[in-house]
Amino acid sequence: MLTLGIDTATKVCAVALCRDGQPLAAYEINMGMTHSEGLVPQLEQLFTRTGINKRDIELMSVSIGPGSFTGLRIGLATAEAIAYSLQIPLVGVDTLKALAYNIPVEGVLLAPILDAQKGNYYLALYEWKQGKLYEVESVKVVTGGELGNILLAYMKPVVVLGEYAKITDSLPAGVTCAPKTVSMPKALSVAMLGMEEHLGKENKKYFGLEPFYIRRSEAEELWEQRQKNLAKSDE
Amino acid sequence: MLTLGIDTATKVCAVALCRDGQPLAAYEINMGMTHSEGLVPQLEQLFTRTGINKRDIELMSVSIGPGSFTGLRIGLATAEAIAYSLQIPLVGVDTLKALAYNIPVEGVLLAPILDAQKGNYYLALYEWKQGKLYEVESVKVVTGGELGNILLAYMKPVVVLGEYAKITDSLPAGVTCAPKTVSMPKALSVAMLGMEEHLGKENKKYFGLEPFYIRRSEAEELWEQRQKNLAKSDE
Numbered sequence: 001m002l003t004l005g006i007d008t009a010t011k012v013c014a015v016a017l018c019r020d021g022q023p024l025a026a027y028e029i030n031m032g033m034t035h036s037e038g039l040v041p042q043l044e045q046l047f048t049r050t051g052i053n054k055r056d057i058e059l060m061s062v063s064i065g066p067g068s069f070t071g072l073r074i075g076l077a078t079a080e081a082i083a084y085s086l087q088i089p090l091v092g093v094d095t096l097k098a099l100a101y102n103i104p105v106e107g108v109l110l111a112p113i114l115d116a117q118k119g120n121y122y123l124a125l126y127e128w129k130q131g132k133l134y135e136v137e138s139v140k141v142v143t144g145g146e147l148g149n150i151l152l153a154y155m156k157p158v159v160v161l162g163e164y165a166k167i168t169d170s171l172p173a174g175v176t177c178a179p180k181t182v183s184m185p186k187a188l189s190v191a192m193l194g195m196e197e198h199l200g201k202e203n204k205k206y207f208g209l210e211p212f213y214i215r216r217s218e219a220e221e222l223w224e225q226r227q228k229n230l231a232k233s234d235e
Numbered sequence: 236m237l238t239l240g241i242d243t244a245t246k247v248c249a250v251a252l253c254r255d256g257q258p259l260a261a262y263e264i265n266m267g268m269t270h271s272e273g274l275v276p277q278l279e280q281l282f283t284r285t286g287i288n289k290r291d292i293e294l295m296s297v298s299i300g301p302g303s304f305t306g307l308r309i310g311l312a313t314a315e316a317i318a319y320s321l322q323i324p325l326v327g328v329d330t331l332k333a334l335a336y337n338i339p340v341e342g343v344l345l346a347p348i349l350d351a352q353k354g355n356y357y358l359a360l361y362e363w364k365q366g367k368l369y370e371v372e373s374v375k376v377v378t379g380g381e382l383g384n385i386l387l388a389y390m391k392p393v394v395v396l397g398e399y400a401k402i403t404d405s406l407p408a409g410v411t412c413a414p415k416t417v418s419m420p421k422a423l424s425v426a427m428l429g430m431e432e433h434l435g436k437e438n439k440k441y442f443g444l445e446p447f448y449i450r451r452s453e454a455e456e457l458w459e460q461r462q463k464n465l466a467k468s469d470e
Contacts, residue, residue, distance in 0.1 A: 012316065021415065022265075022415060023265055023415055023416055023419060024261075024264070024265055024266055025263060025264045025266065026261065026262070026263045027260075027261070027262045027263075028261045029259070029284055029285055030257075030258055030259055030260065030264075031259055031260065031285055031286070033286075038284065039286060042284055045280045045283075046286065048280075049264055049273065049276060049277055049280065050264055050266055051266070051268075056293070071264070098252070101416075102416075102417075103338070103340060103412060104338070104414045104416070104417060105338060105340040105343055105394060105413075106392070106411065107342060107343065107392060108340055108342065131411070131414070153238045157342060159340060160458060176341065176366070178339060178340075179339045179366070179427075180256065180257060180258055181258055181336075181337075181421075181423050181424065181427060182337075182339060184258060186416075188416050189416065192414075192416060
């Protein structure tokens with residue numbers, strides 16, 4: 001099953017192709033460019049170089065967050081448009097799970113984190129067992145200060161990956177940070193996980209895939225603020 | 236230091252850019268295409284999409300084997316041409332070490348292998364300690380049958396990666412195979428390792444980088460055979 005993966009949940013713009021568990025191509029750019037500018041040309045180049053016909057894609061897999069509002073919107077809109085055009089299924093993959101998939105080693109607790117703004121972090125915990133990635137703890141929001149104690153409580157070697165740059169110094173001994181090469185979202189992980197999740201559910205209809213934003217859009221926040229102000233002035 | 240990495244030691248054609256330990260872009264194609272056809276266009280697309288000027292590259296890093304004759308020749312020739320044109324240093328990185336760099340986790344023994352033909356495998360052993368990758372055993376050639384016992388002797392969890400496809404079934408319990416996503420050579424690993432190895436040796440001159448072929452070229456083997464036959468007919 002030829003699968004196209006897209007990850008634009010963070011500043012990294014990543015696209016990849018795999019077929020039946022075999023990686024075919026991966027293309028990641030981490031230059032802080034806007035995804036609206038980069039995603040489609042990057043996809044186009046991937047198809048040009050691999051010689052794969054877009055129409056042969058059988059499954060679309062996209063990273064659905066937690067992540068940035070605009071990044072997720074662009075990734076999901078592009079993935080939806082491709083799935084709709086080709087009439088193929090579209091699977092959404094958790095961004096934190098896809099990050100954990102970058103380090104396929106047993107015996108360590110993987111702690112992917114993403115910056116949830118204002119000193120908060122999205123955190124989930126995963127572990128590999130016999131070639132499969134399992135969720136040990138589902139996603140929650142914690143402060144940078146709490147993170148170290150939460151991880152220490154597991155009494156296991158922990159590897160933090162993702163957006164840990166701001167809190168590296170506050171992490172306790174025993175918690176190691178993954179190198180940057182495996183800390184970036186990879187669309188190959190998204191494609192492989194999407195395919196794994198789709199297998200056995202070939203008849204499933206994926207409607208209304210909803211992205212998981214780190215925070216609401218500026219417009220929504222401003223609107224709420226204005227409603228509050230209006231309510232106050234009415235009093 | 237803006238570093239360009241190239242890995243064409245296997246069937247994978249991989250190029251990547253990093254700056255001062257920060258991954259900027261990576262582009263890998265694993266379609267069994269010839270590198271002479273794919274490498275330069277892939278590099279060109281990388282520069283187009285990142286907007287990075289080729290002339291700004293400060294260090295060239297290339298995977299020097301073990302690997303296939305033609306692949307290494309094309310990679311090294313391209314890397315040498317770029318280094319020569321831009322008058323920048325060129326560092327050679329061991330292909331097995333670059334493979335081990337794909338799995339940056341402590342507490343496991345990493346066993347990258349590459350198919351050395353005729354039932355033989357190139358094997359080296361590596362381990363991460365405090366964020367650095369150390370060689371535990373340098374490269375040697377072993378048969379597929381010997382491999383399992385060699386790895387078991389270390390009495391540690393071992394992860395095999397690379398070209399293990401033909402011997403997966405003969406590996407003993409306790410030895411796990413890394414998923415295919417991290418088993419392919421990655422030029423980002425080559426770029427990062429090249430940069431690490433170059434730091435502190437900025438004045439070193441890298442002359443006469445020699446690739447490490449898995450086997451000699453067909454032409455060399457035929458020539459030797461002919462010499463032997465000629466010697467016999469002289470007797």
